[in-house]
Amino acid sequence: xxxxxxxxxxxxxxxxxxxxxxxxxxxxxxxxxxxxxxxxxxxxxxxxxxxxxxxxxxxxxxxxxxxxxxxxxxxxxxxxxxxxxxxxxxxxxxxxxxxxxxxxxxxxxxxxxxxxxxxxxxxxxxxxxxxxxxxxxxxxxxxxxxxxxxxxxxxxxxxxxxxxxxxxxxxxxxxxxxxxxxxxxxxxxxxxxxxxxxxxxxxxxxxxxxxxxxxxxxxxxxxxxxxxxxxxxxxxxxxxxxxxxxxxxxxxxxxxxxxxxxxxxxxxxxxxxxxxxxxxxxxxxxxxxxxxxxxxxxxxxxxxxxxxxxxxxxxxxxxxxxxxxxxxxxxxxxxxxxxxxxxxxxxxxxxxxxxxxxxxxxxxxxxx
Numbered sequence: 001x002x003x004x005x006x007x008x009x010x011x012x013x014x015x016x017x018x019x020x021x022x023x024x025x026x027x028x029x030x031x032x033x034x035x036x037x038x039x040x041x042x043x044x045x046x047x048x049x050x051x052x053x054x055x056x057x058x059x060x061x062x063x064x065x066x067x068x069x070x071x072x073x074x075x076x077x078x079x080x081x082x083x084x085x086x087x088x089x090x091x092x093x094x095x096x097x098x099x100x101x102x103x104x105x106x107x108x109x110x111x112x113x114x115x116x117x118x119x120x121x122x123x124x125x126x127x128x129x130x131x132x133x134x135x136x137x138x139x140x141x142x143x144x145x146x147x148x149x150x151x152x153x154x155x156x157x158x159x160x161x162x163x164x165x166x167x168x169x170x171x172x173x174x175x176x177x178x179x180x181x182x183x184x185x186x187x188x189x190x191x192x193x194x195x196x197x198x199x200x201x202x203x204x205x206x207x208x209x210x211x212x213x214x215x216x217x218x219x220x221x222x223x224x225x226x227x228x229x230x231x232x233x234x235x236x237x238x239x240x241x242x243x244x245x246x247x248x249x250x251x252x253x254x255x256x257x258x259x260x261x262x263x264x265x266x267x268x269x270x271x272x273x274x275x276x277x278x279x280x281x282x283x284x285x286x287x288x289x290x291x292x293x294x295x296x297x298x299x300x301x302x303x304x305x306x307x308x309x310x311x312x313x314x315x316x317x318x319x320x321x322x323x324x325x326x327x328x329x330x331x332x333x334x335x336x337x338x339x340x341x342x343x344x345x346x347x348x349x350x351x352x353x354x355x356x357x358x359x360x361x362x363x364x365x366x367x368x
Contacts, residue, residue, distance in 0.1 A: 170353030200232025
């Protein structure tokens with residue numbers, strides 16, 4: 001499989017000179033370390049390549065976080081009520097919203113300022129309580145275009161402004177460069193590093209992974225270690241559970257994409273046991289790295305996991321079912337490697353950064 005990367009001359013030849021003193025405002029409530037931020041980072045990279053002028057606007061000054069990929073003049077932290085004045089003053093003629101609880105008030109303010117609105121929904125409406133469902137329902141009828149990140153999200157949006165196909169986040173090119181160490185089985189002494197990437201929070205259901213590892217036959221448990229990459233409130237609880245079940249774990253905390261891609265070279269398996277995901281970026285990143293990937297059966301995983309072809313799925317919360325899949329990957333490395341290869345090819349064809357954000361380029365180009 002050959003991965004082709006455009007050089008700078010090729011990229012420059014495709015850029016459009018569309019600035020004309022007008023800008024795109026990419027708006028978030030805060031800047032953290034989750035999937036929404038990864039999505040927005042990829043979008044901004046695409047906008048830059050295509051020659052758009054833009055601002056990244058953070059609505060909670062205390063939630064600005066550490067943004068290392070943009071110059072200071074491109075990142076703005078303002079109060080929500082200052083937003084219309086900033087947009088008008090800086091000739092922002094289109095906004096790209098990546099919001100949650102503040103989606104409706106920001107939409108109303110942008111409508112008041114007569115600015116074109118593209119709202120991206122990273123979670124399905126059904127994941128919210130009744131009040132926010134109503135607010136989101138109103139907002140999606142007021143914006144000019146609605147973009148959903150998965151078929152799950154799109155399936156719950158009943159407005160004519162919906163972009164017809166999901167626009168998932170793109171996978172950083174570093175993951176496609178990973179040369180993972182292959183397993184031969186037999187007397188292979190390599191440790192079985194199981195990667196768990198994501199927030200250490202309740203909805204990710206990491207305890208099911210720890211319990212699944214504890215159910216493996218002793219001959220394999222001796223070589224198992226679970227590598228957690230992420231921060232969250234359940235750090236101590238997971239450590240205590242793993243200690244009680246005699247499952248070795250390593251808590252790496254949050255790591256950036258480049259470091260994570262390097263770590264994937266030694267991964268045996270990647271598991272995302274979430275009870276719910278709006279999409280599941282961590283899973284497709286591991287697939288892009290050529291790592292056999294298991295997810296729970298959250299609805300959005302159907303967008304990228306074809307059972308036994310591009311990866312594996314198990315019933316959410318079922319530690320025994322997950323343990324059986326982990327065992328199958330360990331004991332049948334040739335099959336696991338072939339599934340990993342197909343998964344990587346699928347992600348390259350469908351979720352590479354060069355392709356996934358093109359719908360935004362078209363929307364923005366025609367409406368800025």
